[in-house]
Amino acid sequence: MLMLSRTASSLYWLGRYIERADFIARLVEATVRLDVLSPRPAGEAAWQSALRVTETDDAFDAAGGALTQQRVAHFLTLDTSHAGSIVRCLDMARNNARAVRTALTREAWTAINRAWLIFDKRSAAGGAVATLNLVEMVQTEARGFEGAIHKMLRNQTTQFIRLGQAVERADNTARLLDVKYHLLLPEGEQVGGVVDRDQWTTILQTVSAVTAYRWLYSEGLRPANVIDLLIARQELPRSLAASVEETVDILSLLAKRTGLHGEADRMARMRHTRLAKTRTGEVIVNGLHQYLQAFLTENDLLHAAIGRQFKFT
């Protein structure tokens, strides 16, 4: 049975928004830890960078107010006045899920609805512990959704959701790395210089890769390795390499099932081939910021090509 264009579009966006909500939850969690739980509180800079990663710093400034944990955590989780909060992402995810209720299993829908209900009638993120609890609940439901997706029929439905997730994940990781790196290594400093352990750990925490790092790199925390892990290591699900490969795979599964094949496939494959040849050392020497900006632009172009290929409305 061929899928409605509107359904495909909603599934894809559902995937993107769930992934984004999960990412912001991780980002808030890691920032709370960095700010409060580490021996040297990071203060304003940590929260400023969290806002920059989600591109909500302008909206936050416009709302006015101090860069405190309470305020930023509230802004990124519960604030409905801008599109970059978890609650708004879950709202969008749920709206898309409602529009395709028939395509989802009960378990998948329930996970989204439960995540959404976490925020129902909740008015404050609260202190550090309450905030950590809140974002932990979001992550639990996101994992529940992930589990439900893997138990659904392996057809276009799951493939469109996973496609949205993969495209979003690539975007999120690139953003995280770009902002944090920028912040951590001001102009002129060397990559091999003095390392702020807590700051770099935050990056790893946000992509759930603290333990993975230890497995893959035996030499302790080094910025160049963290960058290598997040860009080039296929083994890490949230790396650019893994997200890019997954995008190619899902598109080819969709092509097999629907017979639809085109521009998006070609773009995704080209990107994959290029990334396979990428050497992290060269990227750093030639400018990580430029590299990541180009990657984000390309990701947007791929997103648009996907919309054209499957006649999203």
Place this chain on the structure above:
Amino acid sequence: MGKTRAFDEIMGNPGSTTPRPELASLGQWIEDTPAAELLRRQHSAEATFRQLGITFAVYGESDASERIIPFDIVPRIFLADEWSRLSEGLVQRVEAINAFLDDIYGARRILDAGVLPPDLIFGNAQFRPEIAGMRPPHGIWAHICGIDLVRTGPDDFFVLEDNARTPSGVSYMLENREAMLRLCPELFREFRVAAVDSYPDRLLETMKSVAPNGVSNPVCVVLTPGHYNSAYYEHSFLADSMGIELVEAADLVVDDDIVWMRTIAGRVKVDVIYRRIDDDYLDPLVFRPDSMLGVPGLIAAYAAGNVALLNAPGNGIADDKAIYSYMPEIVKFYTGAEAKLPNVETWRCREPQALKYVLDNLEDVVVKLVDGSGGYGMLVGPTASKQEIEDFRAALIAEPQRYIAQPTLALSTVPTLADSGLAPRHVDFRPFVLTGSKGIQVVPGGLTRVALKEGSLVVNSSQGGGTKDSFVLMDGGNVQRQSMGGMSQSQGGGN
């Protein structure tokens, strides 16, 4: 439990303190299960409904877009013989409704025979002149009917209202049963309850059976106004359980009198549409031109015989409250027999004598708007204030043709969990009747709505009503069923 004042579905005649003999074991179950435990199960069911998003919207309430309908844990039970008599009456009534629609938009024999006053049809907003002369595939109009029934005594069932347009509530029948199976499995060991879970299969079978002639493998869809509609959960639930697409108007396009849906690979022809959009909004080219929910050209495709619409457009003329009062005559005219299910006595206020009676007895009667629904625009005399009665008196005198009135019935009750423990609460009942090209079938179950407020007769969900599961017992009512046997394998268990 509090003393019953009306016939009680479980306890029997008013004032009885012991259950009806056939339902003794339910009485025992109620006695054995502490109210706190019943309440716990009820909360568990409602938590599930909320998680599943089985919600409805109440129009006019800003904060109510996500309410669930309260669920009551004590089931309402039909004995096998009660059900078989009801079914016969329902089949007869739905047969008459279909014959009436086919006639009134066709030859109009019933008007020639003088059974109905013509102005009742032609002066009625529910009559759609645009549809006259069109005939749906296989001549079936009301494929899915919900007939609202009330009961006042052991053998006294009455039809309160016919719903031949887009009756809703079937998802509650199915979800309530799911909840009962999970929370009160012991009841299903005690009673042999007819299954309702075949409803989606039967509905799909009905849809396929009315596909336009010559279509061998029809593409069927459910058409919804969208996910902001109050019944969206039900629309998605039905499409999902039938395994067919849930489409919105924007997904459909009519080209050369053929209906297509837009898919990721282009257009696919659609043959059968279960539409959950009202006539008014169905096709802006024929009905309301400002409709954003409709599909331009849909009625032309229907008129050309290229698509089946369930239910057919124009059905409102069969379930209008003004027509309702003529249903006994309509049933007799088309089936040749007296109606097996009687109407509630109805005064048509358009008739001067009836109007006089109603005005003289406003404190004792129920007055309804002919075209109202959902419990709005309604006067319940015995519980109304002096002011409300005077307001209705003025309205009746000004526009009598807009109203009907009925006696206040002592609706049957069912024990229901209230703040003070179990207490009798009034109920009504909506069974669902499917008509396809291969005949009429009544699903053994339905939606029992309960007025949760003590003494209240208004069961509408928008007015604080709740729902209950409705058991239909199979022959040999409460025989112990065979056990299913255990799972045969377990880890590390060996043999």
